[in-house]
Amino acid sequence: MRRPITPSAHGTIGTPAPMMRGLSRTCGRGGVTLDDTQEARSMTIEKVTMAEVAAKAGVSRSAVSRYFTPGASVSKKTAEKVRLAAEALGFRPNILARSLITGQSRIIGLVIAYLENYFYPEVLEKLSKALQERGYHVLVFMSSQGSETVDDVIQEILDYQVAGLVTASVSLSSELSTRCAALGVPVVLFNRAQDGKGVTCVTSDNADGGRQVARLFTAAGHRRIAYVAGWEQASTQRDREAGFLQGLAEAGQTLFARAVGNYEAAAAKAAARQLFAGKSEAERPDAVFVANDHMAFVVMDVLRFELGLKVPGDVSVVGFDDVPPAAWPAYDLTTVRQDAETMVARTVERLLAQIETPAEASSEPIRMPAPLVLRGSARIPEGWSPPEPEPPQEI
Amino acid sequence: MRRPITPSAHGTIGTPAPMMRGLSRTCGRGGVTLDDTQEARSMTIEKVTMAEVAAKAGVSRSAVSRYFTPGASVSKKTAEKVRLAAEALGFRPNILARSLITGQSRIIGLVIAYLENYFYPEVLEKLSKALQERGYHVLVFMSSQGSETVDDVIQEILDYQVAGLVTASVSLSSELSTRCAALGVPVVLFNRAQDGKGVTCVTSDNADGGRQVARLFTAAGHRRIAYVAGWEQASTQRDREAGFLQGLAEAGQTLFARAVGNYEAAAAKAAARQLFAGKSEAERPDAVFVANDHMAFVVMDVLRFELGLKVPGDVSVVGFDDVPPAAWPAYDLTTVRQDAETMVARTVERLLAQIETPAEASSEPIRMPAPLVLRGSARIPEGWSPPEPEPPQEI
């Protein structure tokens, strides 16, 4: 049973706060020992609430609340009074309090595994900007793909009552995705494909990308074609490889050699050595498709600087992602583009649709084209258009 | 005037929820036409609250709350009852509600300007991990250094009742820093120096770094030494340049040429051309200090691939930051190291000290050593230790 609380009109609200607001600093006793730190310390923390604004404006709390709520009904007169009072007091609504009642923050959780692969900083930056524009913000969680960790981390995220969840290059246990669904939190898997009710996957057409690389290699006359694989559990790895193999098969070839780089620099280095070190020309590949750019750079470095091979003279190298350094002249890496900009745009679009109008939102996977970007690290077959001088776009 | 935007779908939130809580899912009519999407859609969002746990455990809400509050007093018996009930119901406390009361979330706001400079992804990753370990999380805000934007963005951050604020390579208007102080929100400026009450600055010793580069160049016998400046308003730019000039002066030299790269790739490219293009050997610099690695790569690219100059044969190039690509053999860039790991560690340390024990926390600036990393892009003076083969650390 709850007793009605009668607000005493002239209420002393908290205890002493209101009266000392703003005029509290230790009234300048030019004390010798009162250093800056001390002063800062004794400053009252001022928090302005709606109640105070309402009082100052001479309206009810509801009016103030409505003023700050877009679609709500407030008269011009009231609005103006509130605006003035709020401005004078420097009031800003407490998002947490609002979220408590609406049951939803405007926070999007982002789980991301690593930022060493420069595809992800790009994604993060664009995602954050795009969401910011729509009034949402990104809460970041780093988590490597130990599945236990991921689940824990996602639990933590959910504790923040996030409005949505994006996982970049990290997949979700089906238990967790069920849980998110039950909580009404839409999930987008970015750059990972995965079955699962409700979650939306945004990927590029990895298989097709792989296939195109195979076509490039075979058309260029390569006969000893190798592959450096990414992390075997990743859908991107599987799809890229599958497409690549299929492309080779279409040209009547099979893989000459394979090593696993795990999407990691160290492992990629080892993989490159395994494929190339101490081998005669006939024993080593004459072309290698590396499952992402991040590893491709390492492979190129080993080839050129450790083994003294020419790229593409002795070996053609192709990567995947088209991260910015791929365009740097020192690498000039032929690669398959994943357009971060567009992938992010679609991600945001879908996520917000699911948040704001769940009833009519789709959860079909989104797959983007993955065009081959011809540059100088792979031999170009006769008749193919040569690498255009890169439009005068800035590096 | 900027009003917060509330999700349009006000309607359904507060109405029927409570009564249908938990027992609602469409009692499995295995209907043929009920596809996954439909089912997911009609699922009620289940939220478990403390009250429910309390009821199930046969204790009061307070008991449950205390069970989830570290230092609180709960008997073993009660704790066990609560644990069981909570587990059975899958209960997790709502962080937002907690924050509303404690007046402080465990969220740290991070304002960051750009991720193209690969120093920052490193910082972000490490910062996020370090904070995660201590139970805090990072809310990211991208903001370029238009001062208006920055202030707006920081306002938004404050709306989230963040426990602390880190700005990376972005400076703060003094009005805003005052405001943060008044709100009791500690602020750390990462990689920016700035006077100002209360805010802590974490930087490396930029001036000393610059000075060391000057010593390297002069000791190596360079006579036409140039500088590519960063964004002129940045304290890092000013300090690096000042130290560099002072180092030159100590060796009785002055700057041969200067151009501004603004810390941007495009501008750096233009700067490089301005300094080198179409000039005879005597007219162009024989050494150039570039204010950060991000620009140094671009400068090297222009020198080597556009102008056909040898590095360090014709020109020595030195950068600042020691981002990962600096160690890539294709650049092998001599540079000044800013140790992201340690800088972040100190940042976190200080920030948490200020949050958790404001009374005894210092706000002295933190300055870290900035050692020169000798690699292959700059001529090495006789007698200096040559670039060690990089310890067998992974790329």
Next chain:
DNA sequence: GAGATTTTTGCAAGCGAGTGCAATTTTGAA
């Protein structure tokens, strides 16, 4: 084992803001 402590526990009052409902005011139409 009684009294004095010390621990646990539950009650109820908030934290700051959103919102259904009913009362009030404004606007519109006749």
Next chain:
DNA sequence: TTCAAAATTGCACTCGCTTGCAAAAATCTC
């Protein structure tokens, strides 16, 4: 001008959780 319809306003309850306080239970002391 008058009355109905529309727009605005305020009240009070609510969101999920923390916490001061006092009552109740457990523990200690001699």
